Amino acid sequence: SQKIEQNSEALNIQEGKTATLTCNYTNYSPAYLQWYRQDPGRGPVFLLLIRENEKEKRKERLKVTFDTTLKQSLFHITASQPADSATYLCASYNNNDMRFGAGTRLTVKP
Amino acid sequence: GAGVSQTPSNKVTEKGKYVELRCDPISGHTALYWYRQSLGQGPEFLIYFQGTGAADDSGLPNDRFFAVRPEGSVSTLKIQRTERGDSAVYLCASSLTPGLQSGELFFGEGSRLTVL
Numbered sequence: 001s002q003k004i005e006q007n008s009e010a011l012n013i014q015e016g017k018t019a020t021l022t023c024n025y026t027n028y029s030p031a032y033l034q035w036y037r038q039d040p041g042r043g044p045v046f047l048l049l050i051r052e053n054e055k056e057k058r059k060e061r062l063k064v065t066f067d068t069t070l071k072q073s074l075f076h077i078t079a080s081q082p083a084d085s086a087t088y089l090c091a092s093y094n095n096n097d098m099r100f101g102a103g104t105r106l107t108v109k110p
Numbered sequence: 111g112a113g114v115s116q117t118p119s120n121k122v123t124e125k126g127k128y129v130e131l132r133c134d135p136i137s138g139h140t141a142l143y144w145y146r147q148s149l150g151q152g153p154e155f156l157i158y159f160q161g162t163g164a165a166d167d168s169g170l171p172n173d174r175f176f177a178v179r180p181e182g183s184v185s186t187l188k189i190q191r192t193e194r195g196d197s198a199v200y201l202c203a204s205s206l207t208p209g210l211q212s213g214e215l216f217f218g219e220g221s222r223l224t225v226l
Binding site for chain 2 (some may be wrong): 006007009032034036041042043045046049075088089091093099100101102103
């Protein structure tokens with residue numbers, strides 16, 4: 001069956017370090033992957049989209065990569081801040097719908 | 111309003127009751143999605159509308175769940191004979207250009223359903 005998975009439930013890092021989150025997909029080839037941020041009690045908010053023909057995409061302190069050989073996307077937050085603490089979700093489009101991973105809860109400690 | 115609006119924000123009901131959850135998408139967005147999210151989990155796809163029609167309802171868990179979007183704007187998710195396992199946050203999202211062009215989803219704040 002088609003799956004999109006985020007292997008780490010939680011990630012704790014020190015302020016100023018780079019956070020790296022992983023998203024893997026199996027048994028399908030998405031045209032693009034998206035990353036969302038979700039704060040407690042709120043709906044997810046779109047951050048970045050990367051297409052299958054793009055290796056890397058950047059936005060301010062965020063960087064996303066897409067490796068179609070490894071079937072994996074990496075999401076990086078450089079110079080992390082406590083305000084970056086949230087759950088980060090990856091999502092992929094397949095056929096008619098968007099499917100989400102379970103999310104990784106990032107905590108950045110001061 | 112500027113964003114996706116969901117009502118009610120909280121709903122507490124008893125097992126066996128009927129519940130309706132409403133979603134008002136961003137004006138002009140033709141694609142509308144319903145998701146269900148349990149604590150510590152990612153959003154679970156339920157149904158996708160393109161205009162008035164349900165393009166994909168494969169995520170609806172059983173026939174107690176039904177959704178409509180009669181005029182291609184507001185959508186209502188209907189749950190009959192609610193069960194305790196239906197307790198979750200129900201998220202609605204809309205998109206201007208679904209599919210291969212962009213697909214960025216704009217989410218509402220969700221409706222938290224608690225079935226006692």
